């Protein structure tokens with residue numbers, strides 16, 4: 001398979017899905033945890049980083065190996081070539097990783113050790129240590145052509161597994177007896193359905209040593225995108241009676257982590273562990289329910305691309321009704337009548353101005369201002385492109401629209417009439433009814449209180465919606481709400497009756513909690529619950 005800079009699509013920040021680089025403090029902590037420290041003779045310790053990115057782990061590994069070689073007098077270059085292995089699918093990141101090593105005075109050719117390719121399909125060596133931060137790629141984003149192959153290769157690929165599950169399986173299988181495995185990763189697999197087979201396999205065949213929750217430590221990564229990270233340490237040894245659970249609220253606390261011993265899980269049901277630390281495994285994030293969170297289009301020149309008088313000035317087929325936060329104030333949605341000029345063809349390429357004489361005249365009239373935008377200076381041939389691509393089907397999709405800052409208590413569902421601008425977040429991916437149910441949950445005090453806990457970013461008592469916070473919210477699965485409660489919730493939503501809405505939400509959130517307590521009483525019941 002060839003390298004891909006954009007295999008799983010891009011996030012709005014410009015980064016790729018699956019890319020979140022680990023903070024240096026976390027890298028050091030994890031290498032200490034697996035015992036890869038320079039005070040030891042590392043000359044024969046084989047170590048693997050399966051998705052090295054720009055080399056956060058690799059650099060520290062190589063520095064430690066060099067320090068160890070100085071202390072123990074072994075040949076650093078040979079030890080490096082014999083023992084350090086890394087992979088990444090993205091050639092550019094590998095180049096950056098190698099350039100960073102060269103800046104660090106490492107001039108050994110590492111072409112055989114740091115390889116480009118899909119790690120999941122590579123032949124890999126048996127190793128003593130695995131460390132890393134595997135890619136988080138949701139099931140829907142895994143390329144279709146790979147899904148069936150991966151399903152054959154990995155017995156822990158279950159339900160709608162995220163790609164990182166497969167990285168766990170492949171790397172755990174590469175461990176030599178006694179070998180240690182430490183990943184920083186989303187903690188969702190520890191609790192949810194898609195992590196079930198991996199949990200069962202680890203409980204039976206490995207020794208779970210440590211789970212360190214970083215759920216409340218926003219600084220674990222160089223960018224705050226992953227909602228619920230955890231570090232796990234697992235070794236290739238027989239299961240032990242207990243493991244250590246710890247939690248930190250900032251990576252500064254990694255210097256002095258104190259954990260408590262808990263009984264090791266015996267099966268796929270690890271809920272006892274989370275029971276004892278007080279979390280609720282029945283709640284889901286918006287994305288886990290199958291919705292997508294996005295932000296509206298940034299053009300770089302709103303006064304040119306978005307205006308009321310565009311009809312009549314440019315061809316009709318290039319226009320989309322545009323909605324922004326100002327159109328949604330005072331708990332009312334009132335479209336201002338502005339249109340967005342979409343300069344893209346359905347296949348995502350820019351239109352040719354020869355094909356649209358009216359748009360050509362309009363855009364050429366504004367050429368100077370458009371060319372002065374950063375996005376156009378970077379790409380002068382495409383001077384009339386917008387910062388973000390415009391995908392007209394977004395207009396037609398039912399979606400929740402959330403102004404970044406608003407004084408609204410009502411959350412709007414657009415049935416498919418408008419294209420959101422950059423001061424609106426949107427949630428798509430469900431029917432109008434599902435989106436209305438989700439809106440009702442988002443309007444509840446239950447969610448407001450979570451937002452207050454996650455961030456102080458409230459705007460005079462009203463939520464400030466931002467995608468990183470939206471992604472962290474935990475809610476009862478709207479698809480599992482009982483019919484009568486769902487109808488009551490919708491009725492409260494439509495009447496904009498916040499008291500009733502909060503009452504219904506309180507009833508709903510207490511229902512799954514009772515259910516999860518029941519589930520925790522027996523594995524058998526847990527399996528039954530999933531099958532209904």
Ligand SMILES: C[S@@+](CC[C@H](N)C(=O)[O-])C[C@H]1O[C@@H](n2cnc3c(N)ncnc32)[C@H](O)[C@@H]1O
Pocket residue numbers: 018019020021022050051052053054055056057087088089090093117118119120132133134135136
């Ligand atoms: C979460 S980033 C972590 C990067 C680095 N380990 C760190 O901690 O900073 C995940 C990395 O996985 C890489 N990746 C994604 N799919 C991959 C695959 N199938 N095989 C190997 N690497 C992959 C991405 O290019 C990205 O660099």
